[in-house]
Amino acid sequence: MTIIKSFAVGNGDTFYIDHYSDNFTIIDCYLYEDDRDRIVDEIKKLSKNKGIIRFISTHPDEDHFFGLEYLDQKLGISNFYCVKNEATKAEVTTDFEKYCELRDSDKAFHIEKGVSRKWMNMSDSERGSSGINILWPDPNNEEFKNQLAKAKNGESPNNISAIIKYSLQDGVDALWMGDLETDFMEKIKDEVNWSQVDILFAPHHGRKSGQVPKEILELLNPKMIVIGEAPSEHIHYYTDYNTITQNLAGDITFDCLTKKIRVYVSNEGYNLPYLEKEDNITDENYVGTINL
Numbered sequence: 139m140t141i142i143k144s145f146a147v148g149n150g151d152t153f154y155i156d157h158y159s160d161n162f163t164i165i166d167c168y169l170y171e172d173d174r175d176r177i178v179d180e181i182k183k184l185s186k187n188k189g190i191i192r193f194i195s196t197h198p199d200e201d202h203f204f205g206l207e208y209l210d211q212k213l214g215i216s217n218f219y220c221v222k223n224e225a226t227k228a229e230v231t232t233d234f235e236k237y238c239e240l241r242d243s244d245k246a247f248h249i250e251k252g253v254s255r256k257w258m259n260m261s262d263s264e265r266g267s268s269g270i271n272i273l274w275p276d277p278n279n280e281e282f283k284n285q286l287a288k289a290k291n292g293e294s295p296n297n298i299s300a301i302i303k304y305s306l307q308d309g310v311d312a313l314w315m316g317d318l319e320t321d322f323m324e325k326i327k328d329e330v331n332w333s334q335v336d337i338l339f340a341p342h343h344g345r346k347s348g349q350v351p352k353e354i355l356e357l358l359n360p361k362m363i364v365i366g367e368a369p370s371e372h373i374h375y376y377t378d379y380n381t382i383t384q385n386l387a388g389d390i391t392f393d394c395l396t397k398k399i400r401v402y403v404s405n406e407g408y409n410l411p412y413l414e415k416e417d418n419i420t421d422e423n424y425v426g427t428i429n430l
Contacts, residue, residue, distance in 0.1 A: 140306050141184075142337070142392040145177055146384050146404070148367055149343065150201035153314070154181055155304060160189040161257060161268035165302065165314055166196055169205025178212050185213075189265055190257055192217040194249070196316030197299040198225045198237050198289070201343075207236040215240060219258075221275055221300050222248040225289040249300050251276045251330075273313075273330050274301035281325045296342065297322040301330060309430065310394040313358065315341035320349045332357035336399065336430060337392065340376070343368040344383075355379070361428050362401075364390065380412050391423075399428040 141156040150168025157163065162185040169177060185191050193215050196202055209215065218240040227234050240246060247255060249272045254260055261267040275282045275298065285297040299316025313335045319342065335358050342348025343366030350358070355376075363376045365383045375381065382390060388404035401413060402423040413426020 140309070140394040142304070142310070142312060142394060144339065144364060144384065144390045146367065146388045146390075147173065147177075150204060151196075151339075151343070151366065152177060153339070154184070155268070155270075156184050157188075157268050158306070159257075159268065160265040162188040162191045163268060163270065163304075164191070164193045164209075166194070166202040166316075167205050167209055168201050168203075169208055174205055174208055178209060182213060190217065190268070191215075192219055192258070192268075193240075194270075194300075194302060195220040195237065195241075196302065196314060197221065197295045198223065198234070198241070199295050199317060200231065200233065202316070203233050203237045206233045206240075210236060210240070216245055217247065218243070218245045219247050219249050221250070221298050222277065223286055223289055223295070223298055225295045225298070226292045228292050249302075269305045269307075271303050271305070272300055273303055273332075274326065276329060279326065279329060281322065285322070296348075299341070303335070306394050308396045310337060310392065310399050311335040312337040312339070312392075313360075314339045315348075315350075317342045317348060319347050320351060323354060324351050327351060327354055330354075334359050336361045336428060337364060338362070339364045340366060340374075342366075344373045344375075346372055346374045349374040350376075361430075380410075382410060387425075397430045399430070401425050401428065 140158045143154050145152040147168040151166040152168050153165040155163040253272050257265050258270050259267050289295040289298050296317040299318045302314045304312045338360035345368045363379050363381045367384050387408050391402040393400040410425045
């Protein structure tokens with residue numbers, strides 16, 4: 139089985155995919171001091187016997203790379219995947235310096251629409267594919283070039299976010315969209331190959347500013363939307379879809395099996411009545427199953 143985990147880290151994102159293979163993937167990090175040891179210790183334990191460990195940065199914003207210096211100290215990041223960019227900041231933090239160091243090093247691999255790489259989405263006799271594909275960005279797209287220029291000038295990097303899809307054969311399809319904003323998604327909606335997914339991690343932590351346009355949502359048709367920990371007054375709740383809110387659920391773990399996904403949360407008493415319940419699962423953190 140594959141495990142996808144979304145940590146409750148406040149106003150930021152930290153995910154991992156513990157692949158049912160020799161791969162381990164971390165997507166973004168927001169590691170505040172009070173909780174970083176717990177998260178990093180878990181990642182180290184699960185990844186210690188993996189042949190390939192990659193860190194994928196959706197975009198260079200502090201709430202997506204906070205604690206990167208610490209993570210690199212503890213883990214040693216040797217595969218750093220990011221959008222090719224020259225983003226700058228008016229206020230340079232230690233973690234942004236680490237981001238730039240990795241971005242501009244020989245450890246970096248630049249992700250863009252349709253890119254192939256062993257063992258991200260290619261297999262060989264040594265190990266299998268991790269099932270990760272990049273749907274965006276297109277470096278030749280003029281709207282994207284405009285956003286790159288803004289990021290280089292120290293403006294928001296939200297709209298240089300990558301769109302990342304993970305697919306498990308006969309199992310889950312999950313999608314990450316970084317902090318893409320609604321207006322920008324409208325501009326690129328015809329440039330991305332949108333297809334049905336099971337789990338959608340709502341962009342911009344579920345904020346209204348990152349509301350996924352209706353036309354795109356209809357193509358994605360997610361079975362569950364994960365809403366991050368944006369302040370409640372700023373959240374778009376996607377009332378026409380089944381959702382899980384990280385503010386209430388805590389850490390969310392997706393146990394991805396053939397034709398189903400078992401969902402676990404860290405906060406006691408959280409309930410998702412729309413999920414089916416398997417009678418043989420006795421774990422008190424189990425909240426239900428998504429059948430595929």
